Amino acid sequence: MSWTIKSAQEAIEKGELTSVDLLKDVYKRVDAYEANSQAYLSLEDRDVLLKQAATFDEQRQKTGKAPHGFPIAIKDNIAVKGLSLTAGSKVLENFVAPYDATIIKRLRQAGFLFIGKANLDEWAFGSSTEHSAYHVTKNPIDLECVPGGSSGGSGAVVSYGGALAALGSDTGGSIRLPASYCGIYALKPTYGSVSRFGLIAFGSSLDQIGPMTRSLDDLSILLKELHGKDPYDETSRAFQFESEQVPDEIVLGVPNNLDGFLDGCDEVVLRGYQDFLKFVGTLPKVKTVELDLKPLTYALPIYYIIAPAEASSNLSRYDGIRYGQRVKDASLDNIYRKSRALMGDEAKLRILVGTFALSAGYQEAYYGHATKLRNQLRGWMGNQLDQCHAIVIPTANTKAFKIGEKKHDPIAMYKSDTYTVAVNLTGNPALSCPHYTTHSHLPMGIQFLGKHGQDYALCSLARVFSDFFEVREVTS
Amino acid sequence: MKTEEMKDMLAKVENLARMEVADKELMAKRLHAVLDYVGQLKALDIPSPELEDAHRMTIEDSQQEIQPFERDEQIIDKNYPQRDENGVVVPKFVKKAIS
Numbered sequence: 053m054s055w056t057i058k059s060a061q062e063a064i065e066k067g068e069l070t071s072v073d074l075l076k077d078v079y080k081r082v083d084a085y086e087a088n089s090q091a092y093l094s095l096e097d098r099d100v101l102l103k104q105a106a107t108f109d110e111q112r113q114k115t116g117k118a119p120h121g122f123p124i125a126i127k128d129n130i131a132v133k134g135l136s137l138t139a140g141s142k143v144l145e146n147f148v149a150p151y152d153a154t155i156i157k158r159l160r161q162a163g164f165l166f167i168g169k170a171n172l173d174e175w176a177f178g179s180s181t182e183h184s185a186y187h188v189t190k191n192p193i194d195l196e197c198v199p200g201g202s203s204g205g206s207g208a209v210v211s212y213g214g215a216l217a218a219l220g221s222d223t224g225g226s227i228r229l230p231a232s233y234c235g236i237y238a239l240k241p242t243y244g245s246v247s248r249f250g251l252i253a254f255g256s257s258l259d260q261i262g263p264m265t266r267s268l269d270d271l272s273i274l275l276k277e278l279h280g281k282d283p284y285d286e287t288s289r290a291f292q293f294e295s296e297q298v299p300d301e302i303v304l305g306v307p308n309n310l311d312g313f314l315d316g317c318d319e320v321v322l323r324g325y326q327d328f329l330k331f332v333g334t335l336p337k338v339k340t341v342e343l344d345l346k347p348l349t350y351a352l353p354i355y356y357i358i359a360p361a362e363a364s365s366n367l368s369r370y371d372g373i374r375y376g377q378r379v380k381d382a383s384l385d386n387i388y389r390k391s392r393a394l395m396g397d398e399a400k401l402r403i404l405v406g407t408f409a410l411s412a413g414y415q416e417a418y419y420g421h422a423t424k425l426r427n428q429l430r431g432w433m434g435n436q437l438d439q440c441h442a443i444v445i446p447t448a449n450t451k452a453f454k455i456g457e458k459k460h461d462p463i464a465m466y467k468s469d470t471y472t473v474a475v476n477l478t479g480n481p482a483l484s485c486p487h488y489t490t491h492s493h494l495p496m497g498i499q500f501l502g503k504h505g506q507d508y509a510l511c512s513l514a515r516v517f518s519d520f521f522e523v524r525e526v527t528s
Numbered sequence: 529m530k531t532e533e534m535k536d537m538l539a540k541v542e543n544l545a546r547m548e549v550a551d552k553e554l555m556a557k558r559l560h561a562v563l564d565y566v567g568q569l570k571a572l573d574i575p576s577p578e579l580e581d582a583h584r585m586t587i588e589d590s591q592q593e594i595q596p597f598e599r600d601e602q603i604i605d606k607n608y609p610q611r612d613e614n615g616v617v618v619p620k621f622v623k624k625a626i627s
Contacts (some may be wrong), residue, residue: 105540353565390548401562404555408537
């Protein structure tokens with residue numbers, strides 16, 4: 053059985069479980085499923101963690117109070133002191149993080165154990181984890197399918213129970229998409245509510261670290277540890293989060309034109325979303341308001357200008373001089389070129405797109421225009437969310453697809469992010485909840501988009517519909 | 529765009545990005561496909577009145593009259609730069625501005 057943070061917490065507090073036994077249970081799952089799924093890039097030394105868990109148990113026995121020692125996985129673009137930090141790239145092969153990211157420091161103080169670093173698309177560029185420079189992670193629910201991306205390792209680990217929860221980073225849907233494909237929960241927090249210090253930057257105005265879990269309660273538990281202003285991240289701030297109290301009457305914003313809005317969705321997603329609307333119709337005190345959500349789909353081309361532009365700037369530091377691998381050459385210029393050539397094709401493509409969009413003569417037409425549209429989208433999103441408590445749409449337009457199906461077609465791959473990128477551009481929080489239709493063994497995600505600061509409120513709201521959501525145990 | 533034009537464009541961007549690409553033809557095609565896709569935003573029609581209002585606001589904001597910067601001769605040292613005994617530039621105007 054896979055533990056959740058809450059169930060493990062209750063069992064430990066009742067004296068029915070020790071931190072060591074919890075960790076051993078998690079290792080049993082790792083031993084059973086990791087070889088097939090290949091979700092981790094590296095694992096912390098087991099003896100070190102078992103010793104730490106034993107210390108917590110001893111402390112609990114003596115004083116009645118000690119950290120629980122919840123084992124969690126961390127995406128390998130977040131710095132954990134002493135562990136590898138590759139960002140899925142050959143450029144940072146063998147690089148060891150010299151310090152803890154702020155959120156890691158907070159979780160360490162709260163007694164969380166970092167079981168390992170989870171696989172990802174190189175620099176978090178991708179929607180399938182096929183672009184990792186190390187190996188392809190497989191979806192534990194169906195090993196022929198991708199786990200989503202870029203936090204696919206984190207999604208797979210939580211799905212098969214190889215950690216109680218995981219942290220991922222979400223620049224355009226990178227935690228919600230794997231949550232949707234792997235049948236778990238994930239929340240992209242409001243931009244600025246979680247420190248990015250210690251996260252390898254992709255798109256600085258878009259990136260946000262968020263939790264991936266097996267329950268809604270676990271999301272709230274982790275969020276409370278993650279949230280907060282950090283002096284090391286000037287974009288972070290202390291938020292006044294909206295009340296977790298569920299309103300007497302819930303109003304959900306839904307698309308007014310299902311056919312137009314859901315174009316390109318596969319059968320499972322269409323049916324699952326329609327089933328959700330039917331389910332909502334059976335609940336008293338929940339009503340829907342139809343909104344013209346077409347502009348949400350405009351976000352994709354805007355995103356694929358702004359994100360590569362920021363990425364090309366952020367990744368200019370990986371030049372072979374300051375970080376990671378250096379290819380030897382007599383000429384400095386060749387050192388740059390050859391060291392940067394170690395990056396994979398998708399990383400190169402995005403850097404080239406970003407460089408083009410920022411180059412003289414094209415900047416205003418591409419980046420400048422995308423920035424204006426982004427502002428418009430932000431205003432539009434605020435207006436839509438004034439009419440409801442949350443907008444509810446599918447997380448992804450398809451269920452998990454087969455490995456290799458989209459790898460060589462960048463546009464098809466980018467379209468996986470159609471419903472996720474808008475909130476990264478606008479900074480709003482978004483929650484993905486898992487659902488299984490009767491038509492497929494693969495899950496889909498239902499996504500709740502909320503106003504800035506509604507991170508906890510979204511979790512409370514989703515609990516109203518919890519009968520519709522399901523996390524299944526991986527058994528084979 | 530013809531293959532040769534695509535390759536030319538790739539070569540220019542490769543140079544700007546200080547990065548080498550092995551399969552130039554394939555990368556040129558992909559780059560062109562992505563730019564073609566994102567290029568739709570140049571003609572993106574946003575029918576929503578809310579979006580138009582938001583856009584109007586940003587234009588109005590950007591058109592607000594910019595106050596001319598008043599040059600304060602007091603804080604500019606005509607003899608700048610002066611150096612101390614160690615040859616380090618003494619930024620006198622900065623000190624005056626702060627005080």
